[in-house]
Amino acid sequence: MPARNHAQWTAKPPLANDEWIDSRIYSDQEIFEQENERIFKKVWVPVCHESELSKPYDFRTMSIANEPIIVCRGPDNQVRAFLNVCPHRGMLIERRPSGSFLEGQPSGNPKRITCMFHAWQFDMKGNCVYVAREKEGYQDRLCKEEVGLRRLRCEVKFGGFVWVTLDDNPAVSLEDWAGKAFTCLQKSLDAEPLEVFHYHKAIINTNYKLWHDTNSEFYHDFMHYHNRVTGFNDAYFARKNEAFEHGHVVVGTFEVNYQNYEGFESRAALSFPHLPPNQWYMIDMFPGYNFNLRGSALRCDIVTPLGPDKVMIEFRGLGLKRDTPEERQTRINHHNSIWGPFGRNLHEDLIGVAGQGTTMRPGTESRRILHGRQENQTIHDENGMRHYYDEWGRWMNIMPNNPDQTWSERSTASAAVAAAE
Amino acid sequence: MATNGVDVAGAVRDTIYRAAIHLDAQKWDDWLELCDEKFHYAIKAFSPEINYDMIYLQGTRKEMQTLIKLLPKHNTDHSPLTRHTTVYTVDVAPDGKSAKAVSSFVIYQNMLDGTNSHIDAGESRLFLVGKYIDTLEVSDGKARFVDREVRLENRRLDKGSHWPL
Numbered sequence A: 001m002p003a004r005n006h007a008q009w010t011a012k013p014p015l016a017n018d019e020w021i022d023s024r025i026y027s028d029q030e031i032f033e034q035e036n037e038r039i040f041k042k043v044w045v046p047v048c049h050e051s052e053l054s055k056p057y058d059f060r061t062m063s064i065a066n067e068p069i070i071v072c073r074g075p076d077n078q079v080r081a082f083l084n085v086c087p088h089r090g091m092l093i094e095r096r097p098s099g100s101f102l103e104g105q106p107s108g109n110p111k112r113i114t115c116m117f118h119a120w121q122f123d124m125k126g127n128c129v130y131v132a133r134e135k136e137g138y139q140d141r142l143c144k145e146e147v148g149l150r151r152l153r154c155e156v157k158f159g160g161f162v163w164v165t166l167d168d169n170p171a172v173s174l175e176d177w178a179g180k181a182f183t184c185l186q187k188s189l190d191a192e193p194l195e196v197f198h199y200h201k202a203i204i205n206t207n208y209k210l211w212h213d214t215n216s217e218f219y220h221d222f223m224h225y226h227n228r229v230t231g232f233n234d235a236y237f238a239r240k241n242e243a244f245e246h247g248h249v250v251v252g253t254f255e256v257n258y259q260n261y262e263g264f265e266s267r268a269a270l271s272f273p274h275l276p277p278n279q280w281y282m283i284d285m286f287p288g289y290n291f292n293l294r295g296s297a298l299r300c301d302i303v304t305p306l307g308p309d310k311v312m313i314e315f316r317g318l319g320l321k322r323d324t325p326e327e328r329q330t331r332i333n334h335h336n337s338i339w340g341p342f343g344r345n346l347h348e349d350l351i352g353v354a355g356q357g358t359t360m361r362p363g364t365e366s367r368r369i370l371h372g373r374q375e376n377q378t379i380h381d382e383n384g385m386r387h388y389y390d391e392w393g394r395w396m397n398i399m400p401n402n403p404d405q406t407w408s409e410r411s412t413a414s415a416a417v418a419a420a421e
Numbered sequence B: 001m002a003t004n005g006v007d008v009a010g011a012v013r014d015t016i017y018r019a020a021i022h023l024d025a026q027k028w029d030d031w032l033e034l035c036d037e038k039f040h041y042a043i044k045a046f047s048p049e050i051n052y053d054m055i056y057l058q059g060t061r062k063e064m065q066t067l068i069k070l071l072p073k074h075n076t077d078h079s080p081l082t083r084h085t086t087v088y089t090v091d092v093a094p095d096g097k098s099a100k101a102v103s104s105f106v107i108y109q110n111m112l113d114g115t116n117s118h119i120d121a122g123e124s125r126l127f128l129v130g131k132y133i134d135t136l137e138v139s140d141g142k143a144r145f146v147d148r149e150v151r152l153e154n155r156r157l158d159k160g161s162h163w164p165l
């Protein structure tokens, strides 16, 4: 078809209802705010890894849907999560990204979570244990027993990740939420303790879903020279994208030929437990978390949406806790040569979504985004994204290809293909 | 400090500053010419988030050469990087044959094609802050790198880069 006029450009594509979406779901401020309320305040979020708070009284801070969170390890070794918000006058209680409460702070004692502002103190279970001049100010009207922290549901699971939800009554347990999608890697991730060796973050002017889309579709391997030379073969094209309940997708494995990229080596010697050599599994968790195991190194991406056109992505790399220094070095090289901030692939992926962010800024005309590749659910089939937007539409009660309409089950692409045949 | 009439510290500074100019100009081979066969390169940063001293990229001279050779195969943000480098200290070994140097740097990114070029191209943004921790060997009055540690303060790296820093 030659270049199109406006009517042609904005017309419905000749694809089934679930094979394309409207770009307004990537650029609309109201939809973004609804996503925080309807999705991110409800789902289980992997906020960090337990090795980041390995000793009693260690803590990490983060946020979900604008709500500041603190995760800490108690003297009983239990990892607990609380809102990082002081019940007195709303100060952010802990300002550091990480640390240990074993040391005292200018306003407070060792082994306490202390708000620096007026020195209220809390223990590792979130009990308020000290209110400065309590009786003098509150007499018998309010006591420390009534001003504990807001506790959050928190579990350490699936390779030692710390999962938190802001919802006190989540629709499903974490096991039911993620268990089936993790089955392919459960033995490898749970055989022994893991440890984080890599962390960096990117803040990109693009919608968080576009990052998840990139993690869910492998058609873009055409953009990665590395993946073309180490991947494109029959086994690669036979890889399956498998859809799981709750919007998750698993990209099945094949054997990567790393040595086909000059200077790279096989990863067979350092495979994760129970993983055959040089295999590559990927788990894409709704609404934006990714677990990616390339033989010897595990990567995890966590998105924090900051606006319709702004996302923070935190990148982690993990190996086995018992690695020797030499093994760890090799794992780090395997991870970072592709996935590090100065690696070969990550830079390309991020340029890709930044470019999409440029064309889909708030105020741009709505665009048709095609998710219509049908290849028997193999690697370049776009069924992963279709599955995701079914889930997204249900949570949001919005039609992905017409955000003005409420959700109704989308016609399935396979039916459309059958009808066309 | 002069050893047998040679200003070793001056030669070290000269090599570090020449490296900065070659890297700014993306003349990677000229940069590698300043690096000995034994050369090892690493970009490192400490993360308080995970309490871990990280290596973001590392390689031997040969590995850096391969990385450079394959750059045209990759899709890259071509926004030029410009360093401001200041050599803070040069400690010359007693025999005058090697030296350690610490330099401070900031790297600006002059936007070209990485984001929305119509709006952003031509703008300079602060990209990276850190130190070069270099070991050099000196012979015939010339200093060559045998080790370079690029010690970054940044952990927010946005799109990152394909290029040596």
Ligand code: FES
Residues within 6 Å of the ligand: A086, A087, A088, A089, A090, A091, A115, A116, A117, A118, A119, A120
């Ligand atoms: S705001 Fe925290 S003690 Fe007052």
Ligand SMILES: [Fe+2]
Residues within 6 Å of the ligand: A214, A220, A224, A345, A349
């Ligand atoms: Fe990619």
